[in-house]
Amino acid sequence: MRFTVTYLGTASAKPVRERNQSAQVLCVRERFFLMDCGEGTQREMARCHIPMQRIDSVFISHVHGDHVFGLPGLLSTMGMEGRTEPLQVFGPANLGPILNFFLSYYGEGLAFEIRFTPLKMKEPEVILSSKNVEVLAFPLRHGIDTYGYIFREKEPLWNVRKDAVERLGLSLTEIGTLKQGGDVFRPDGTVLSHAELAYKPFVPRSYAYCSDTAVFPEERQFLRGVRFLYHEATFLQEHADNAYKRFHSTTLEVARLAAELGVEHLYIGHFSSRNRDGALYEAECRTLFPATTAVNDGDVVEFPFEKAE
Amino acid sequence: MRFTVTYLGTASAKPVRERNQSAQVLCVRERFFLMDCGEGTQREMARCHIPMQRIDSVFISHVHGDHVFGLPGLLSTMGMEGRTEPLQVFGPANLGPILNFFLSYYGEGLAFEIRFTPLKMKEPEVILSSKNVEVLAFPLRHGIDTYGYIFREKEPLWNVRKDAVERLGLSLTEIGTLKQGGDVFRPDGTVLSHAELAYKPFVPRSYAYCSDTAVFPEERQFLRGVRFLYHEATFLQEHADNAYKRFHSTTLEVARLAAELGVEHLYIGHFSSRNRDGALYEAECRTLFPATTAVNDGDVVEFPFEKAE
Numbered sequence: 299m300r301f302t303v304t305y306l307g308t309a310s311a312k313p314v315r316e317r318n319q320s321a322q323v324l325c326v327r328e329r330f331f332l333m334d335c336g337e338g339t340q341r342e343m344a345r346c347h348i349p350m351q352r353i354d355s356v357f358i359s360h361v362h363g364d365h366v367f368g369l370p371g372l373l374s375t376m377g378m379e380g381r382t383e384p385l386q387v388f389g390p391a392n393l394g395p396i397l398n399f400f401l402s403y404y405g406e407g408l409a410f411e412i413r414f415t416p417l418k419m420k421e422p423e424v425i426l427s428s429k430n431v432e433v434l435a436f437p438l439r440h441g442i443d444t445y446g447y448i449f450r451e452k453e454p455l456w457n458v459r460k461d462a463v464e465r466l467g468l469s470l471t472e473i474g475t476l477k478q479g480g481d482v483f484r485p486d487g488t489v490l491s492h493a494e495l496a497y498k499p500f501v502p503r504s505y506a507y508c509s510d511t512a513v514f515p516e517e518r519q520f521l522r523g524v525r526f527l528y529h530e531a532t533f534l535q536e537h538a539d540n541a542y543k544r545f546h547s548t549t550l551e552v553a554r555l556a557a558e559l560g561v562e563h564l565y566i567g568h569f570s571s572r573n574r575d576g577a578l579y580e581a582e583c584r585t586l587f588p589a590t591t592a593v594n595d596g597d598v599v600e601f602p603f604e605k606a607e
Numbered sequence: 608m609r610f611t612v613t614y615l616g617t618a619s620a621k622p623v624r625e626r627n628q629s630a631q632v633l634c635v636r637e638r639f640f641l642m643d644c645g646e647g648t649q650r651e652m653a654r655c656h657i658p659m660q661r662i663d664s665v666f667i668s669h670v671h672g673d674h675v676f677g678l679p680g681l682l683s684t685m686g687m688e689g690r691t692e693p694l695q696v697f698g699p700a701n702l703g704p705i706l707n708f709f710l711s712y713y714g715e716g717l718a719f720e721i722r723f724t725p726l727k728m729k730e731p732e733v734i735l736s737s738k739n740v741e742v743l744a745f746p747l748r749h750g751i752d753t754y755g756y757i758f759r760e761k762e763p764l765w766n767v768r769k770d771a772v773e774r775l776g777l778s779l780t781e782i783g784t785l786k787q788g789g790d791v792f793r794p795d796g797t798v799l800s801h802a803e804l805a806y807k808p809f810v811p812r813s814y815a816y817c818s819d820t821a822v823f824p825e826e827r828q829f830l831r832g833v834r835f836l837y838h839e840a841t842f843l844q845e846h847a848d849n850a851y852k853r854f855h856s857t858t859l860e861v862a863r864l865a866a867e868l869g870v871e872h873l874y875i876g877h878f879s880s881r882n883r884d885g886a887l888y889e890a891e892c893r894t895l896f897p898a899t900t901a902v903n904d905g906d907v908v909e910f911p912f913e914k915a916e
Binding site: 311312313314315318319337338340341344345361363364367368370371374375378379395396399403404 | 679684
């Protein structure tokens with residue numbers, strides 16, 4: 299029941315010695331989702347022991363080079379290593395020509411299909427859904443078609459307390475009703491309340507990826523209910539002018555957003571090459587939102603599986 | 608009077624943890640030449656303290672991804688960092704559409720010109736010539752349009768021995784004749800032999816870059832006179848079948864070529880991800896050609912400036 303993110307690249311536009319360009323991988327219950335794919339991502343995967351071939355879906359925020367220049371290499375290596383499983387790619391429509399150009403030049407030997415879904419939505423929409431997890435995309439504000447993503451475990455069915463099954467001699471039908479969240483009305487007039495007899499087996503985990511973007515009013519609404527938030531914080535507060543001009547966020551803007559949302563933890567990255575020390579960014583955020591972590595390349599964060607009670 | 612090569616990437620098609628994909632930089636008397644540009648090259652440059660903006664020419668061997676996927680990122684970063692100096696790019700004609708696609712998507716903000724020269728020759732031709740150095744390109748054999756490059760210092764003029772100038776009271780005209788390699792015939796019948804009075808101030812250095820390619824008969828002729836040879840040696844001898852099928856070279860083939868050419872030193876790289884330890888390749892080559900070095904990422908080789916006597 300893993301829900302783990304691995305930060306492969308935490309630099310902004312320009313890679314620096316200690317930080318590669320944007321990429322991170324979320325593993326949700328053994329599915330591997332790649333968010334963005336800056337140059338060098340395939341090598342960072344090898345360094346971080348991410349099983350490249352098990353990535354089934356790629357989520358691209360926007361086509362600025364620092365978020366996509368690693369795609370051709372990744373796709374080529376997947377092909378060379380014998381991949382046959384299709385790969386889903388989600389992203390803005392202008393990613394299409396980039397994939398097509400790649401395929402026209404390097405597609406001949408590929409034995410797997412690239413299934414590209416161009417995004418176009420104004421508010422969060424489910425773009426992928428499986429038994430346990432769903433992914434939503436929503437627009438960000440970056441001066442170019444850009445999307446954020448929310449990954450969340452699906453709400454589990456209720457579990458019925460084991461002691462109650464025996465004590466009350468529950469039938470399969472009665473258990474079924476309680477699992478769906480209903481009360482049981484017995485012929486003898488007894489009411490078996492699901493609130494008393496059932497419980498949620500775990501608290502669904504959710505993680506949002508917001509990069510690149512300025513903080514914008516609708517973001518609060520789009521991210522409502524998210525437990526763990528990754529948000530770019532390209533600039534320290536003193537460079538707010540730059541953030542404004544380039545549709546990026548500052549530390550304090552992001553911290554304020556996290557506080558308003560009431561997320562459990564905020565992760566920040568995409569740091570300007572001018573100030574490479576994450577601790578500076580973290581310290582500024584913590585003045586408004588103490589549960590902030592500035593991430594570094596290679597960091598792995600495990601979001602624990604929590605029983606509901 | 609530097610003549611120094613820095614190995615940025617020594618892996619073959621697939622990057623591995625300890626080796627990036629193909630790229631190396633030759634610095635000849637403060638000019639910086641980039642050979643190939645695998646994914647991640649710009650970051651390796653930062654790691655190896657190569658001044659990116661001082662690269663004036665890029666020499667691409669062929670368009671396989673592991674030799675070009677770093678170009679978009681490099682060109683973007685050069686632009687972001689304010690480059691205005693033109694950049695020359697040499698390579699096969701099918702590199703043109705790759706550069707054009709890049710420019711169509713990412714060229715808007717670039718303030719420097721990319722001057723692409725498509726290559727098409729059957730034997731070595733000078734493609735770049737300046738006061739001190741010239742670069743030749745020649746075809747390799749890799750199953751796709753591929754070129755090798757030779758970088759060489761120009762033959763210096765002769766210097767006239769200082770003691771002779773005074774002793775013989777040489778006139779400026781006489782010195783000029785000796786510098787050009789001629790003998791001086793004085794009216795009194797004396798012959799001043801340039802062989803005795805003049806000398807070459809240094810031995811011109813030359814470096815060849817051959818990757819990717821099978822070893823082929825004409826290569827010996829193309830590389831004649833080269834002092835230092837870099838040659839791919841993708842496979843250990845036991846995998847000669849693979850080398851043959853994929854137009855790559857084995858250790859012993861390359862060592863034999865180096866021996867036949869009589870180069871001063873052989874450098875090998877582009878090692879298969881199956882055997883990543885350069886020492887294995889080096890040991891095989893040394894059985895035929897002892898002056899072999901297997902290179903690793905980050906290696907810097909300084910070719911000394913040698914006075915001719």
